[in-house]
Amino acid sequence: MKLARAGKITKEMEKVAEKESLDSEFIRKGIAKGRIIIPKSNKRNLESPIGIGKGLLIKINANIGSSKKVFNVEDEIEKAETAVKFGADTIMDLSTGITEADVREIRNKILNKINVPIGTVPIYQSGLRALEKKGAIIHMDEDDLFKVVEEQAKEGVDFFTIHAGLTKEIADFLVEHPRIMGIVSRGGTFLAAWMLHNKKENPFFDNFDYLIEMAKEYDFTLSLGDGCRPGCIFDSTDYIQIKELMEISNLVKKAWKSDIQVMVEGPGHVPANQIEQNMKIQKSLCDNAPFYVLGPLVTDIAPGYDEIVSAIGGTIAGLSGADYLCYVTPSEHLGLPNKEEVKRGVIASRIAAHAVNIAKYGERASKWDYKMDLARKKLDWKKMIECAIDPELAEKIHFRDGKSDNTQECSMCGDFCAIKLLDDCMKDRMK
Amino acid sequence: MKLARAGKITKEMEKVAEKESLDSEFIRKGIAKGRIIIPKSNKRNLESPIGIGKGLLIKINANIGSSKKVFNVEDEIEKAETAVKFGADTIMDLSTGITEADVREIRNKILNKINVPIGTVPIYQSGLRALEKKGAIIHMDEDDLFKVVEEQAKEGVDFFTIHAGLTKEIADFLVEHPRIMGIVSRGGTFLAAWMLHNKKENPFFDNFDYLIEMAKEYDFTLSLGDGCRPGCIFDSTDYIQIKELMEISNLVKKAWKSDIQVMVEGPGHVPANQIEQNMKIQKSLCDNAPFYVLGPLVTDIAPGYDEIVSAIGGTIAGLSGADYLCYVTPSEHLGLPNKEEVKRGVIASRIAAHAVNIAKYGERASKWDYKMDLARKKLDWKKMIECAIDPELAEKIHFRDGKSDNTQECSMCGDFCAIKLLDDCMKDRMK
Numbered sequence: 009m010k011l012a013r014a015g016k017i018t019k020e021m022e023k024v025a026e027k028e029s030l031d032s033e034f035i036r037k038g039i040a041k042g043r044i045i046i047p048k049s050n051k052r053n054l055e056s057p058i059g060i061g062k063g064l065l066i067k068i069n070a071n072i073g074s075s076k077k078v079f080n081v082e083d084e085i086e087k088a089e090t091a092v093k094f095g096a097d098t099i100m101d102l103s104t105g106i107t108e109a110d111v112r113e114i115r116n117k118i119l120n121k122i123n124v125p126i127g128t129v130p131i132y133q134s135g136l137r138a139l140e141k142k143g144a145i146i147h148m149d150e151d152d153l154f155k156v157v158e159e160q161a162k163e164g165v166d167f168f169t170i171h172a173g174l175t176k177e178i179a180d181f182l183v184e185h186p187r188i189m190g191i192v193s194r195g196g197t198f199l200a201a202w203m204l205h206n207k208k209e210n211p212f213f214d215n216f217d218y219l220i221e222m223a224k225e226y227d228f229t230l231s232l233g234d235g236c237r238p239g240c241i242f243d244s245t246d247y248i249q250i251k252e253l254m255e256i257s258n259l260v261k262k263a264w265k266s267d268i269q270v271m272v273e274g275p276g277h278v279p280a281n282q283i284e285q286n287m288k289i290q291k292s293l294c295d296n297a298p299f300y301v302l303g304p305l306v307t308d309i310a311p312g313y314d315e316i317v318s319a320i321g322g323t324i325a326g327l328s329g330a331d332y333l334c335y336v337t338p339s340e341h342l343g344l345p346n347k348e349e350v351k352r353g354v355i356a357s358r359i360a361a362h363a364v365n366i367a368k369y370g371e372r373a374s375k376w377d378y379k380m381d382l383a384r385k386k387l388d389w390k391k392m393i394e395c396a397i398d399p400e401l402a403e404k405i406h407f408r409d410g411k412s413d414n415t416q417e418c419s420m421c422g423d424f425c426a427i428k429l430l431d432d433c434m435k436d437r438m439k
Numbered sequence: 440m441k442l443a444r445a446g447k448i449t450k451e452m453e454k455v456a457e458k459e460s461l462d463s464e465f466i467r468k469g470i471a472k473g474r475i476i477i478p479k480s481n482k483r484n485l486e487s488p489i490g491i492g493k494g495l496l497i498k499i500n501a502n503i504g505s506s507k508k509v510f511n512v513e514d515e516i517e518k519a520e521t522a523v524k525f526g527a528d529t530i531m532d533l534s535t536g537i538t539e540a541d542v543r544e545i546r547n548k549i550l551n552k553i554n555v556p557i558g559t560v561p562i563y564q565s566g567l568r569a570l571e572k573k574g575a576i577i578h579m580d581e582d583d584l585f586k587v588v589e590e591q592a593k594e595g596v597d598f599f600t601i602h603a604g605l606t607k608e609i610a611d612f613l614v615e616h617p618r619i620m621g622i623v624s625r626g627g628t629f630l631a632a633w634m635l636h637n638k639k640e641n642p643f644f645d646n647f648d649y650l651i652e653m654a655k656e657y658d659f660t661l662s663l664g665d666g667c668r669p670g671c672i673f674d675s676t677d678y679i680q681i682k683e684l685m686e687i688s689n690l691v692k693k694a695w696k697s698d699i700q701v702m703v704e705g706p707g708h709v710p711a712n713q714i715e716q717n718m719k720i721q722k723s724l725c726d727n728a729p730f731y732v733l734g735p736l737v738t739d740i741a742p743g744y745d746e747i748v749s750a751i752g753g754t755i756a757g758l759s760g761a762d763y764l765c766y767v768t769p770s771e772h773l774g775l776p777n778k779e780e781v782k783r784g785v786i787a788s789r790i791a792a793h794a795v796n797i798a799k800y801g802e803r804a805s806k807w808d809y810k811m812d813l814a815r816k817k818l819d820w821k822k823m824i825e826c827a828i829d830p831e832l833a834e835k836i837h838f839r840d841g842k843s844d845n846t847q848e849c850s851m852c853g854d855f856c857a858i859k860l861l862d863d864c865m866k867d868r869m870k
Binding site: 193197198307340341406424 | 748
């Protein structure tokens with residue numbers, strides 16, 4: 009951001025501009041104004057940096073990570089690889105178990121093997137440390153919160169979710185005025201529990217400048233987490249959600265003053281008719297800082313299908329300003345996703361992002377659709393399958409009812425194929 | 440409609456009012472004005488009639504039906520049963536093969552076994568008859584078009600898709616000004632091919648009064664098909680799509696003059712940013728006649744996942760006025776769906792409909808979510824699974840990583856469960 013403000017176009021800006029078919033000056037200006045970020049640690053060598061923000065194609069993130077109940081390093085690496093294969097632009101490693109050494113191992117393997125921007129929520133590791141050394145998360149050491157950020161920054165993590173806007177005032181308010189689901193953000197809960205138990209202010213809020221100093225040193229991007237994101241549709245757009253957003257708004261300005269790249273995280277569970285206002289208030293309060301949303305989930309009743317619920321919310325969010333969508337897998341609210349569910353989550357998010365990109369940018373995004381449509385018109389199955397978001401699945405479905413020639417009608421209509429019929433009729437007239 | 444206009448509240452109106460938690464006078468008025476329909480043939484005894492239209496919960500339809508390539512009566516019945524089990528409000532039987540006798544057999548079994556409103560596209564059977572007797576669909580007999588409607592009406596079909604607005608002028612225009620995908624509606628293609636070959640006007644347009652007479656006799660509902668619905672995102676909202684909608688607008692008024700219940704069918708493949716205008720122009724041109732949409736599909740590149748693409752479009756459509764969503768299955772654009780895909784299609788559509796219902800009607804729809812949220816707050820897995828849209832799948836995912844107690848945290852966060860942590864912390868403060 010400092011370089012962008014000084015008028016310098018870096019090679020990362022150039023690469024992003026090329027990928028987006030935009031002018032590199034557009035990228036530079038966007039970064040200088042805080043509307044665009046390129047999350048990339050100065051410790052990492054990313055082949056293909058990505059840009060997130062105003063005027064750019066919507067990006068998607070996939071979360072992976074073990075828990076204490078399901079722990080297998082190779083599985084998590086494989087999930088990350090699957091996610092990238094199917095189009096995830098970034099990966100967040102949310103591992104929480106079993107030991108601190110374990111989560112460090114997973115993170116380092118991912119940083120080595122996965123060549124996309126990697127994000128984490130460092131407080132998970134601080135919590136784990138407190139649990140190991142002192143028996144409870146509420147005994148987290150204030151210094152350790154920052155130490156872990158620095159440790160991970162040294163390893164090359166590109167962006168960090170930090171719930172710096174969740175103040176003690178908000179936590180106290182929540183106790184006096186409970187909402188249905190309380191706090192469902194894990195990092196937010198750690199901090200709220202810590203503040204309530206120790207009767208102290210959120211260290212990330214109190215010492216935000218320290219975070220900024222570290223961000224300067226390692227060039228990581230700050231993602232300001234929404235600890236109070238609604239955990240059910242009834243908690244949406246309530247007082248404390250907006251209260252936290254207002255704190256975040258101030259932190260965004262602070263970060264920008266020091267030339268630090270920053271994005272803002274958003275809800276959560278939000279009824280479909282409240283999404284637009286949620287996007288717009290973030291954009292206006294946070295002066296167009298990139299907006300990273302989890303979902304939003306437009307209903308609470310579909311565990312097992314929350315990738316669909318999230319694709320619906322993500323599309324509406326993208327249409328009204330969200331820049332970056334965090335995927336949700338079918339196993340959300342039920343358990344840790346397996347590889348197949350990671351794939352489904354990524355594809356659902358990618359569909360949402362692509363639908364928004366078509367709506368916002370037309371031809372810049374819809375060339376892919378055009379190729380598919382020409383193949384469809386010709387009933388050229390080979391090309392159609394090539395153009396599909398998941399060629400393997402498309403091929404499997406198409407050919408399961410008996411092998412057909414490449415340009416034959418499919419089993420849906422058989423002889424009654426509309427495309428074939430009209431085509432024949434048109435040819436008939438040409439004679 | 441005649442009774443409603445005469446001020447009479449029928450038992451069907453009462454049942455619909457009860458299901459929707461509305462006043463029966465509201466339903467009567469809606470029907471009298473043409474804004475609400477209750478599709479139900481006077482030949483059928485529907486246990487639970489359903490209402491579609493303004494002020495009512497969004498309804499969803501599932502298509503089933505054999506093709507010449509995949510023909511198995513029992514499979515199709517099972518698909519219809521699956522669809523109803525997972526929440527389809529209506530079923531359309533779109534069977535096209537192998538013989539006329541076959542499609543009659545499927546239809547009659549469905550009419551007997553499936554106790555929800557059943558719709559068909561009668562021209563498929565007319566096409567099949569022409570193919571059997573005269574060797575080509577373009578040789579369909581004009582009288583046969585109406586005869587088939589009457590035959591099916593006598594059997595008790597509750598609503599018919601008829602492409603009466605697709606005039607010869609439109610078909611000729613299409614030949615002179617081709618769009619990328621032409622006509623992708625099967626019924627529309629039959630008629631266009633017939634008109635182009637025989638150089639005659641669409642018989643359903645020309646003799647619309649005859650349809651109206653039959654509708655009076657059998658009390659079926661007319662669903663005015665959109666033969667020119669866009670078959671790819673680039674054909675969306677083009678001249679002939681709107682031209683056909685304007686013809687349909689006149690036919691709606693004609694039907695209403697004779698007290699005939701009517702709805703209007705809509706697109707199709709539509710970029711996300713064009714959906715709202717599509718819904719609003721239908722509502723304004725067709726004086727708030729119920730709008731039945733197929734999709735809309737917001738991108739063309741995701742065969743294998745078109746249930747997601749359609750759930751996105753369906754939600755945006757519902758938010759801007761659509762009343763009735765036709766499901767799309769994962770196998771759309773690839774082949775005939777199997778039972779599992781029918782289930783996925785229904786669930787995706789139901790999620791879309793429910794998301795809209797929450798947004799439009801609040802508490803009338805969101806009680807379901809509230810139950811789920813209370814169970815989530817208590818970590819009561821038994822209740823959560825009960826409340827899930829697909830309890831079987833939710834149970835399978837939740838318990839696969841080892842059996843856990845009913846109120847234990849899940850494998851996603853394990854010990855790090857936000858709900859549990861904050862709950863413990865709150866209890867701590869109460870001491």
